[in-house]
Amino acid sequence: MAKNPAPGAAQDSALLLNCYREMLRIRKSEQRLSKLFADSEIPGFIHLSIGQESVPVGISAHLKRDDTVAVTHRGHGQALAKGVPLAGFFAEMMGRDTGICRGRGGSMHIADAGVGMLGANGIVGGGIAIAVGSALAHQLAGAGNLAVCYFGDGALAEGVFHECINLAALWSLPVLFACENNGWGEFSRTDTQFCGSLEKLGAAFGIGYRCADGLDVLAVHATAADLVAGIRATSRPMILECKVERFHGHYEGDPQKYRDPEELKALEAKDPLAKAHAKLLALGLEATLLEALAAEIDDEIEAAVAAARAAEVPQFAAAKADVYAS
Amino acid sequence: MAKNPAPGAAQDSALLLNCYREMLRIRKSEQRLSKLFADSEIPGFIHLSIGQESVPVGISAHLKRDDTVAVTHRGHGQALAKGVPLAGFFAEMMGRDTGICRGRGGSMHIADAGVGMLGANGIVGGGIAIAVGSALAHQLAGAGNLAVCYFGDGALAEGVFHECINLAALWSLPVLFACENNGWGEFSRTDTQFCGSLEKLGAAFGIGYRCADGLDVLAVHATAADLVAGIRATSRPMILECKVERFHGHYEGDPQKYRDPEELKALEAKDPLAKAHAKLLALGLEATLLEALAAEIDDEIEAAVAAARAAEVPQFAAAKADVYAS
Amino acid sequence: METIRFGQAIGKALGDAMRADPRVFLLGEDIGAAGGPFGVTRGLHKEFGAARVRDFPISEAALVGTALGAALCGWKPVAEIMFMDFCTLAMDNLVNQAAKAHFMFGGQSAVPLVVRTPHGGGLNAGAQHSQCLEAWFAHVPGLTVLCPATPADAYGLLRSAIASPNPVVFVENKSLYARKGGIEADPQPIPIGEARLVREGTDVTVVTYGASVYAAEAAVRKAAEEGIDLEIVDLRSLQPWDEKTVLASLAKTHRLVIFHEAVEAFGIGAEIAARMADVGFDELDAPIVRVGAPFMPVPYSPALEREYLPNEDKLMAAVRRVLL
Amino acid sequence: METIRFGQAIGKALGDAMRADPRVFLLGEDIGAAGGPFGVTRGLHKEFGAARVRDFPISEAALVGTALGAALCGWKPVAEIMFMDFCTLAMDNLVNQAAKAHFMFGGQSAVPLVVRTPHGGGLNAGAQHSQCLEAWFAHVPGLTVLCPATPADAYGLLRSAIASPNPVVFVENKSLYARKGGIEADPQPIPIGEARLVREGTDVTVVTYGASVYAAEAAVRKAAEEGIDLEIVDLRSLQPWDEKTVLASLAKTHRLVIFHEAVEAFGIGAEIAARMADVGFDELDAPIVRVGAPFMPVPYSPALEREYLPNEDKLMAAVRRVLL
Ligand SMILES: Cc1ncc(C[n+]2csc(CCOP(=O)(O)OP(=O)(O)O)c2C)c(N)n1
Ligand SMILES: Cc1ncc(C[n+]2csc(CCOP(=O)(O)OP(=O)(O)O)c2C)c(N)n1
Ligand SMILES: [Mg+2]
Numbered sequence A, B: 001m002a003k004n005p006a007p008g009a010a011q012d013s014a015l016l017l018n019c020y021r022e023m024l025r026i027r028k029s030e031q032r033l034s035k036l037f038a039d040s041e042i043p044g045f046i047h048l049s050i051g052q053e054s055v056p057v058g059i060s061a062h063l064k065r066d067d068t069v070a071v072t073h074r075g076h077g078q079a080l081a082k083g084v085p086l087a088g089f090f091a092e093m094m095g096r097d098t099g100i101c102r103g104r105g106g107s108m109h110i111a112d113a114g115v116g117m118l119g120a121n122g123i124v125g126g127g128i129a130i131a132v133g134s135a136l137a138h139q140l141a142g143a144g145n146l147a148v149c150y151f152g153d154g155a156l157a158e159g160v161f162h163e164c165i166n167l168a169a170l171w172s173l174p175v176l177f178a179c180e181n182n183g184w185g186e187f188s189r190t191d192t193q194f195c196g197s198l199e200k201l202g203a204a205f206g207i208g209y210r211c212a213d214g215l216d217v218l219a220v221h222a223t224a225a226d227l228v229a230g231i232r233a234t235s236r237p238m239i240l241e242c243k244v245e246r247f248h249g250h251y252e253g254d255p256q257k258y259r260d261p262e263e264l265k266a267l268e269a270k271d272p273l274a275k276a277h278a279k280l281l282a283l284g285l286e287a288t289l290l291e292a293l294a295a296e297i298d299d300e301i302e303a304a305v306a307a308a309r310a311a312e313v314p315q316f317a318a319a320k321a322d323v324y325a326s
Numbered sequence C, D: 001m002e003t004i005r006f007g008q009a010i011g012k013a014l015g016d017a018m019r020a021d022p023r024v025f026l027l028g029e030d031i032g033a034a035g036g037p038f039g040v041t042r043g044l045h046k047e048f049g050a051a052r053v054r055d056f057p058i059s060e061a062a063l064v065g066t067a068l069g070a071a072l073c074g075w076k077p078v079a080e081i082m083f084m085d086f087c088t089l090a091m092d093n094l095v096n097q098a099a100k101a102h103f104m105f106g107g108q109s110a111v112p113l114v115v116r117t118p119h120g121g122g123l124n125a126g127a128q129h130s131q132c133l134e135a136w137f138a139h140v141p142g143l144t145v146l147c148p149a150t151p152a153d154a155y156g157l158l159r160s161a162i163a164s165p166n167p168v169v170f171v172e173n174k175s176l177y178a179r180k181g182g183i184e185a186d187p188q189p190i191p192i193g194e195a196r197l198v199r200e201g202t203d204v205t206v207v208t209y210g211a212s213v214y215a216a217e218a219a220v221r222k223a224a225e226e227g228i229d230l231e232i233v234d235l236r237s238l239q240p241w242d243e244k245t246v247l248a249s250l251a252k253t254h255r256l257v258i259f260h261e262a263v264e265a266f267g268i269g270a271e272i273a274a275r276m277a278d279v280g281f282d283e284l285d286a287p288i289v290r291v292g293a294p295f296m297p298v299p300y301s302p303a304l305e306r307e308y309l310p311n312e313d314k315l316m317a318a319v320r321r322v323l324l
């Protein structure tokens, strides 16, 4: 693959390439969503995770299919990284009957039981207890699985998070609390909303804590490796905080008047994907290979979009008849 | 007052005597409640704070009338120490129209706006946000008042507590978080329910923390003095944790089968009231004086009980007409 | 036919369900060795151990949320909320999460979750330990709401609730726990959504549920003294509720009184009345009258709570009104 | 008479109330410099500063609880819950604490607390950002529940809500924020509990509120084409609601349709129907028909949400039914 592989770099490079591919798949999917949204092909609210891809990619690399995750309103990347298929994903966003949730859920309610993705959430902090409950299920089942509970820095202010870290520590539940800290909750800086230290909070409950540069996928990957292995070995909960940046607005269409234009501009230099790209080239990968990879992803996405466009919209009667399971 | 006052002890002795009087008033009131409950003169559930009197007495000594408190389901002592009058208190417990809440509230819903007692609560943790809100009112008013938020160790597991310590720290609200830690939540030891450290939790939010021996009223008094002065000076929240013992059951009538009889027996030696009594004698106070004081309190209580017995029960129509303020 | 207390019947249903299916487990505050505040889970901790009868911290939101997470993974948790008033702390997990998961995720997920909780007054427990909030849950698509009156129904409906792939709010009137009733030697699940005809009668249909069933039964004799023959329908299941049975009864008596302990305004009875004023309109020979609690918080003083609670006298006044 | 948008009318009411009374202050998520997610509080932070327009952490329970604590101390907080669906996180403080404080404490305390919150669908915002949960609050003694349809009513009722010594849940249909309407130069508070007669008519009474008022108005022409003259009553105030006005209208038309966006089963309309099937029974010439949302979570896909929402066609179908 690489031109002049430095000794030992082959492994690094293969790993980074894998991560890069996943990140690019998420990035391009969201960029496509952004366009579809602008073109009114996707309605409602969507919250893009552009700039935050490293986190779920770095974590999911260590997850098994039966490990569970609960994801946030900004959870497209978290969902795709866990294995939600693109076709069902796009069809869902576009409100089609072929959507992974048959068009009933939308961006904030993607779920895929088949890959352990328990659901995105429209409620800040709404997935935390669900993830912890799945960790309880893993503990009861005893098959060595674990749960990942994604949440944003804004969710730190919700009481249920604190109830859950206590419970997880008390019952030694195998759960990774993964905070994507982008410094913002909607239009407010999180430091104007929450004044606790997540590290110290963990310490107050005897929960191990690690922080990783969420703009560096290998950093997340390495830290998550330690934590996931630790959780599997000890069945103790752990906290992973990743400092990231929110590149787009809170929701698509958010003019972000509340943000300093300088700060927004400075983001460009921080793009985790660009960083990974540069590093891959530095490691000796061919640019053409990366371009081919991008083209492959583009094709996959366009196929998903085309299929969704061609798909039926859901029938109301079928939806109405399916409020209860039978 | 004292027989042979040691130099400097006069002040100590006067302080302790004051505290002792307050504690005894609470103790005797609750013993009377216990009897009234056993005799079916008080219905419903009552939760006695026997053994925990030092905490509200030690704290309330530093409070002004306009300082506010929100108290717990085990809040008789907290209420009386803040100045809720005995007559209205007993009449309330006995369901009379002359009750402080006109017989509508009962033990878990005593309140007295006139002395800044914002209300007891039947919801574990239910008063915490209310107390914090009153601290916000104090901050807005700027008259230097503070709020005391009483809660039990069981309430540490409720999310709203954590929301509130964040808010209080974030907004620098003048509130004392006062935890009466009796080691139990109903029939469960708290260490089987909550595994966090309150001190470290405080540290995670930059909130000052102090622990006091809740069986020693002077210890509580001294620590509360520091904290209350600190809050008034800085308008920063503080945490006071007092280790106490629950002498009676969770509720009156609780057979406490879940407790080790040895442990229950060992309580006798820990009685904060007996300790204060012994210390007063050691400081040279006349036993007869303490007896007179007890008799005085008994008289006050009996007068309250007699008045309540003689009082009318509330009229339904009047209650029904008063669901809304006008 | 044996005799069993209402609370014991619930404990028996829990135990039988746990014996029958290893995926059933219990969570709640003080439900373990202590057996729960009303003794309902007594003995289960001993038999099934702490892993399946789990004492939960005082964290109602996390209680329902973790139960939901486990349910989404195929377990069958039965969570206890100690008093229905405390459901206020778990509404997000019940309403936004559990109720919607099946529908919202396109039918992928079953949610075999039961939340048991006691409602009702009469214990002078005051405004925060006495409420009947079942109408809230009946208004939430995706939830099933049950409220049995007899030990046999408590058993049979709880078995159905635990077997259900949908989240169920199982409401127990706490004044019933000590009440005795008959139960079969080998009791079976009772289907959700079917009312129980407590008593056939010809003059007035009384639709009721929970503890109020007994007050309705108490009114039968009084009514008979006045020459009035009451038919009593115990809904048992509030969401879904058995419109067919109510309508059939109305078609017979042409007079309807709805009777429950919950606050009358916007309560369960409102929906029953509204439906009958629509689909049952042609059968009605008189106004539909509801008897529920007055519009006020549950008061503490016995003098007040006694007048607050619906009783057979208030029911009889309504019965007389529809016969005017 | 000026023209103003619904959202602006609310902002104006907030601003006027704050200017008139220094005890009025606002709390909510992103309501400060950002002006709130729907722009309702735009400009207020600039005029009144951060002490009176307070950005709150994402802690809905603490939000309502602290507002309540301040209210008990004589302040007049107006709290915003960003979507009505998130009220699920603040139910204890609303229902167990705020609603009961005045009664439970023997009338000592006033609770001048307002909780503003937007409900309603139409934005494809999905099952957790679209619910209409007002029936829950109307069932809780001690709470006042308002839901205006026009900018003028939004202004006048919000001023009354802020002036009220009781906790008010003030519900704003989010699809109305951009809608324009007239307002007086010096608008006055509108009394709580009085319905608005939107249109006089002779054939059928349509009782409605909130955004559904406009769908009802849209049906007027369609009805006229069929020779049907609709009378439209906008409740505005749901708890208390104006029974007298509804009854008077029924006494005129003898036919009643109730129309709202909330789920029909156990919704606001159930209580209206139930009362009219009681006190209005003798006036009824036809079944009472309700039109609300079907019993399902609010779906995301436009194809589904369009069919989900009540509209004038569904209303017309009901109108025709009561005229059969
Ligand atoms: C309970 C609740 N409160 C408020 C909101 C509105 N809201 C949606 S996202 C958001 C900010 C969340 O911030 P964070 O958790 O940091 O996630 P981010 O958007 O930064 O990824 C808020 C307040 C909500 N959806 N749920
Ligand atoms: C929200 C809520 N959950 C549960 C209960 C039932 N309950 C009443 S007191 C109590 C234990 C509280 O323990 P703690 O806070 O330590 O107070 P203590 O009784 O020890 O004084 C519980 C669980 C309640 N009243 N409210
Ligand atoms: Mg964030």
Ligand SMILES: [Mg+2]
Residues within 6 Å of the ligand: B152, B153, B154, B180, B181, B182, B183, B184, B185, B186, B190
């Ligand atoms: Mg305790």
